[in-house]
Amino acid sequence: MPLNRKRAIIVGDGAAGTILANKLRFHSDPSEIEIVVFGKSENHYFKPDGVQIPFGFKDYRNSVKPTQSLFNYGIQFIKSGIKEFDLDNSTVKCEKDNTFRYDYLIIATGDRFSTEDLPGYEKAASHFYSLEASLDLKRKLSAFRGGKIVIGQASIPIQCPPAPYEFTFQLIQYLKLRGIRDKTEIHYVYPLNRVFTIPNVSDFVEKLMEEQGVIIHKMFNVDSLDPAGKKVNSLEGETLDYDLLILVPPHSGQKVITESGLADQSGYISVDRHHLNYKDYDNVFAIGDATDLPISKAGATAHFQSEYLANRIANEVNGNAFFDSYNGEVACTTITSGTQAITLFFSYDKPPRANFQSKSDYFLKWTSSDTYFSAMLRGIM
Amino acid sequence: MEEIKPTRVIDARGSFCPGPLMEMIKAYKQGKVGDVISIYSTDTGTKKDAPEWIKKSGNELIGVYDRKGYFEIVMRKTK
Ligand SMILES: Cc1cc2nc3c(=O)[nH]c(=O)nc-3n(C[C@H](O)[C@H](O)[C@H](O)COP(=O)(O)OP(=O)(O)OC[C@H]3O[C@@H](n4cnc5c(N)ncnc54)[C@H](O)[C@@H]3O)c2cc1C
Numbered sequence: 001m002p003l004n005r006k007r008a009i010i011v012g013d014g015a016a017g018t019i020l021a022n023k024l025r026f027h028s029d030p031s032e033i034e035i036v037v038f039g040k041s042e043n044h045y046f047k048p049d050g051v052q053i054p055f056g057f058k059d060y061r062n063s064v065k066p067t068q069s070l071f072n073y074g075i076q077f078i079k080s081g082i083k084e085f086d087l088d089n090s091t092v093k094c095e096k097d098n099t100f101r102y103d104y105l106i107i108a109t110g111d112r113f114s115t116e117d118l119p120g121y122e123k124a125a126s127h128f129y130s131l132e133a134s135l136d137l138k139r140k141l142s143a144f145r146g147g148k149i150v151i152g153q154a155s156i157p158i159q160c161p162p163a164p165y166e167f168t169f170q171l172i173q174y175l176k177l178r179g180i181r182d183k184t185e186i187h188y189v190y191p192l193n194r195v196f197t198i199p200n201v202s203d204f205v206e207k208l209m210e211e212q213g214v215i216i217h218k219m220f221n222v223d224s225l226d227p228a229g230k231k232v233n234s235l236e237g238e239t240l241d242y243d244l245l246i247l248v249p250p251h252s253g254q255k256v257i258t259e260s261g262l263a264d265q266s267g268y269i270s271v272d273r274h275h276l277n278y279k280d281y282d283n284v285f286a287i288g289d290a291t292d293l294p295i296s297k298a299g300a301t302a303h304f305q306s307e308y309l310a311n312r313i314a315n316e317v318n319g320n321a322f323f324d325s326y327n328g329e330v331a332c333t334t335i336t337s338g339t340q341a342i343t344l345f346f347s348y349d350k351p352p353r354a355n356f357q358s359k360s361d362y363f364l365k366w367t368s369s370d371t372y373f374s375a376m377l378r379g380i381m
Numbered sequence: 382m383e384e385i386k387p388t389r390v391i392d393a394r395g396s397f398c399p400g401p402l403m404e405m406i407k408a409y410k411q412g413k414v415g416d417v418i419s420i421y422s423t424d425t426g427t428k429k430d431a432p433e434w435i436k437k438s439g440n441e442l443i444g445v446y447d448r449k450g451y452f453e454i455v456m457r458k459t460k
Binding site: 155156157191192193197199219221223235236237294 | 398400402406434438439
C-alpha cells in the first residue's frame with residue numbers, strides 16, 4: 001500500500017452514504033483511498049414504498065435488504081454510530097469509543113422525526129414515513145370502514161415533499177377498491193397557501209385533488225393535537241376533527257450534529273451550494289437529507305450529489321484537475337392518481353414543470369425499488 | 382412617521398420559498414403578543430405568501446417595503 005493512502009470516512013448508511021461509497025469505489029483505486037462507512041442500521045429500507053405498503057399494494061419484504069450487503073467490494077462498513085466529530089484534528093469517535101482519522105469526511109446522517117416538538121403526536125397520529133409506521137397504518141386502514149381522514153404534514157421541511165399528495169392519491173384508489181370511498185371524507189391540510197411548495201406543480205395537483213373530491217385546507221400549520229378529542233388545531237385558528245389522522249411527523253437534523261457544533265438547533269448542516277463542503281473545510285462535506293440546502297430532501301438529490309462528490313474526491317486523490325459543480329439537480333417521479341404519475345426535473349435555477357401524467361411514469365415508480373437496490377444504490381447509474 | 386422598531390429581525394436573504402415564511406412562522410410561535418417581527422427576503426414568492434399568511438392567521442401586517450436588493454415584511458403578533 002502506498003504510504004500516502006488516503007481515508008474517506010462516510011458517516012451514515014442510508015441512501016446518500018451508500019450511493020457515495022459505491023460510486024467513490026468505482027471511481028478510485030483501493031490502493032489510493034480507503035473507504036470506511038459508519039452506520040447504525042441492520043437493514044436498508046426503500047422509503048418511497050411507504051406510499052404503497054399501507055394499502056397492501058406492495059409487499060414490504062421487497063423493500064428491505066441487509067445494509068451490509070449493499071456495499072460493493074473494497075468498502076469497509078462498521079456498524080456503529082459516530083458520536084463525536086473533531087474537525088480540527090480530522091477525527092471522529094464512534095459509539096464503541098474508538099477514534100478514527102480521516103482525510104475526507106462526508107456526513108450523510110439524514111434527519112430524524114422530532115415528535116417531541118408536537119406533544120400528543122404519538123397518540124394522535126399515524127404516518128407512512130418508516131416501515132414500522134407504514135405497517136401499523138396498514139392495520140389501521142384495514143379496520144377502517146369509513147369516516148373522516150385528515151392527511152397532512154406537521155411542519156416543513158420533510159423528506160420527499162410530494163409524498164403526502166402521492167399517499168392521498170393512493171388512498172383514494174384503495175378506498176375505491178374497497179368500496180368505501182363514498183363513505184369517506186378526505187381532508188388535506190398544507191402549511192402554505194397551496195397544496196405543494198412549488199406553485200405550478202401545486203396548481204396541477206390541486207386540480208387533480210379537487211376532481212377526486214378531496215377537501216383542501218391551505219395555510220394549516222399544525223399547532224397542537226388533542227388525541228382524546230380527536231382534533232387537530234392549526235396555528236391559524238382552524239380545528240378539524242378526524243377518525244384517522246395521517247400526519248407526517250416533524251423532522252429535524254440529528255442531535256449529534258447540533259451537539260458537535262456543526263449546525264444550529266435545527267440540526268441541518270449548512271454547506272456550500274455548489275461544492276457541498278462545510279465552511280472552509282475543503283475535505284469535509286455533507287450530503288443528502290442532512291443539509292439545509294433549499295432543495296427537496298430526496299434520494300434523487302443524494303444520488304446527484306454523490307455523483308458530483310465521488311468524482312471530485314476521486315479526481316483529487318488521483319491528482320487530476322476537477323472543475324465540475326453540483327447545481328441542485330433533482331429528478332423524481334411522483335404519483336398523481338391510482339395508476340398515473342409525473343416526473344419532475346429541477347435544479348437551483350429551474351423549477352420543475354408539471355406537464356403530463358402517464359401510466360408509464362407510474363410503472364417507473366412501481367419498479368423503482370428494483371432499480372434502487374440493483375443499480376442506483378450500487379453506484380452504477 | 383415614526384419607524385416601528387422590530388422585536389426580532391430575521392435575515393432570510395438568499396433562502397428560497399418556503400424557507401423565509403417558515404422562519405417567520407417559527408419566530409411568531411416563539412414570540413409574545415405585541416412583538417414586531419421583521420423578515421428580509423430576496424424570494425419573490427415570499428413577498429406574496431407572507432402577507433397572505435399574516436392576514437389568514439389574524440395578525441397585523443405593518444408593511445412590505447422594497448429595500449436595496451431585497452424586501453422587508455413587517456408584522457405584529459396580535460394573538
Ligand atoms: C414516504 C417517503 C417517500 C419517499 N419518496 C421518495 C421518492 O419518491 N424519491 C426520492 O428521491 N426520495 C424519496 N424519499 C426520500 C428519501 O428516502 C430520502 O431523502 C433519502 O433516504 C435520504 O437519504 P440520506 O442518506 O440522506 O438519509 P437516510 O436514508 O435517512 O440515511 C441516514 C442514515 O444515517 C444513519 N445515521 C444517523 N446518525 C448517524 C450517526 N451518528 N452515525 C452513523 N450513522 C448515522 C441513519 O441510521 C440512517 O441509516 C421518500 C421518503 C419517504 C419517507
